[in-house]
């Protein structure tokens with residue numbers, strides 16, 4: 116099985132399925148396509164019907180789009196354990212994933228994932244509203260479940276929000292203690308540490324994703 120991803124420093128969508136596969140020790144080969152280079156489109160055309168990453172190639176099955184890939188991995192390799200056991204939790208977990216996937220655009224735009232950076236960005240009202248929303252969602256899920264993760268056990272929802280945890284660390288965002296502890300847990304996961312180790316070795320700079328000013 117091959118997972119095609121972008122630059123680890125920047126590609127938040129790539130991190131999501133990569134984390135699910137890595138956390139559950141599912142064997143896969145990683146193919147990295149550097150984004151925003153002269154030949155990126157040409158390289159992506161070899162793998163991706165959308166010319167975007169991530170893409171999962173499992174023999175004759177090609178799955179694209181981070182959330183669809185996570186759902187496929189859960190079904191094909193985890194006997195459904197990528198989602199919570201109870202039907203009601205599964206429904207809410209899917210809502211969390213979908214909201215992350217299609218919403219929170221002000222947060223995503225103002226605070227691009229940038230693993231190597233330590234920055235301050237201007238947070239306008241809309242971005243603050245998104246931050247507040249995420250903090251509230253996290254507190255709500257964490258308070259409702261025993262265990263370390265949003266829905267108790269580690270699920271696709273934790274993968275979907277991992278890049279937000281990374282952004283909150285990069286831009287030093289103030290959140291509740293409960294959410295901050297969750298961020299710390301996510302970022303110190305062995306698989307997240309491995310992602311960061313590789314991200315920090317990358318030298319490429321994508322100007323579009325370099326937001327804010329450095330914190331000394």
Ligand SMILES: N[C@@H](CCC(=O)N[C@@H](CS)C(=O)NCC(=O)O)C(=O)O
Nearest residue numbers: 121126127128167168169180181182
């Ligand atoms: N909705 C897609 C978004 C994928 C996406 O935008 N990927 C970016 C990198 S993080 C990409 O491939 N950009 C390359 C390009 O647009 O040329 C998903 O969830 O996978």
